[in-house]
Amino acid sequence: EAQVTQNPRYLITVTGKKLTVTCSQNMNHEYMSWYRQDPGLGLRQIYYSMNVEVTDKGDVPEGYKVSRKEKRNFPLILESPSPNQTSLYFCASSLTGVGVSTEAFFGQGTRLTVV
Amino acid sequence: GQQVMQIPQYQHVQEGEDFTTYCNSSTTLSNIQWYKQRPGGHPVFLIQLVKSGEVKKQKRLTFQFGEAKKNSSLHITATQTTDVGTYFCAGYGGGADGLTFGKGTHLIIQP
Numbered sequence: 001e002a003q004v005t006q007n008p009r010y011l012i013t014v015t016g017k018k019l020t021v022t023c024s025q026n027m028n029h030e031y032m033s034w035y036r037q038d039p040g041l042g043l044r045q046i047y048y049s050m051n052v053e054v055t056d057k058g059d060v061p062e063g064y065k066v067s068r069k070e071k072r073n074f075p076l077i078l079e080s081p082s083p084n085q086t087s088l089y090f091c092a093s094s095l096t097g098v099g100v101s102t103e104a105f106f107g108q109g110t111r112l113t114v115v
Numbered sequence: 116g117q118q119v120m121q122i123p124q125y126q127h128v129q130e131g132e133d134f135t136t137y138c139n140s141s142t143t144l145s146n147i148q149w150y151k152q153r154p155g156g157h158p159v160f161l162i163q164l165v166k167s168g169e170v171k172k173q174k175r176l177t178f179q180f181g182e183a184k185k186n187s188s189l190h191i192t193a194t195q196t197t198d199v200g201t202y203f204c205a206g207y208g209g210g211a212d213g214l215t216f217g218k219g220t221h222l223i224i225q226p
Contacts, residue, residue, distance in 0.1 A: 041218060042203065043158070043219075056212070096207070103148070104158075104205075
């Protein structure tokens with residue numbers, strides 16, 4: 001079954017404590033991305049990756065890092081979380097590339113609270 | 116950068132009434148996609164429109180892509196309680212940065 005798996009689903013953490021949200025897809029997609037969803041702001045792209053070792057900033061990258069060492073995994077790293085990073089996070093994968101766009105598959109979401 | 120505006124932000128309808136959400140891009144798009152997010156869920160792909168003036172139907176849902184490939188709409192006929200959720204449009208400009216999402220329209224249905 002085509003799947004994007006995020007972990008954890010829920011996380012409460014304290015300011016400044018480094019955390020990683022994992023994302024894995026089983027569809028051999030080149031393109032992966034991270035979004036945050038906040039009330040009234042919709043889905044905003046944090047980072048994206050066109051393939052292994054190729055990552056780039058989205059619209060709201062401040063305070064986040066990503067890595068793409070393997071095609072299937074695209075973890076989101078918060079080195080020093082702050083309360084303004086409290087949000088609902090989604091990972092997505094697709095066959096999208098330059099000139100090509102296909103259906104994006106989303107993970108179940110990670111609800112992060114930073115206190 | 117590319118911006119995608121979507122209106123309205125909220126829409127309350129009585130069950131059985133029609134519903135429409137509109138999407139407008141600041142730039143010409145290669146294609147546009149529509150997603151539905153149920154309360155507490157994640158966005159799920161509905162459809163992709165590629166051609167200028169394209170119209171596609173899925174049962175009670177009708178999707179349109181404007182002639183200039185800068186705007187799109189989703190129309191639901193005779194809403195049902197199962198239609199509740201947030202509908203997002205997502206524009207693709209052709210570059211490596213992928214999709215730009217509208218802020219979504221929350222559809223609330225009163226029985």
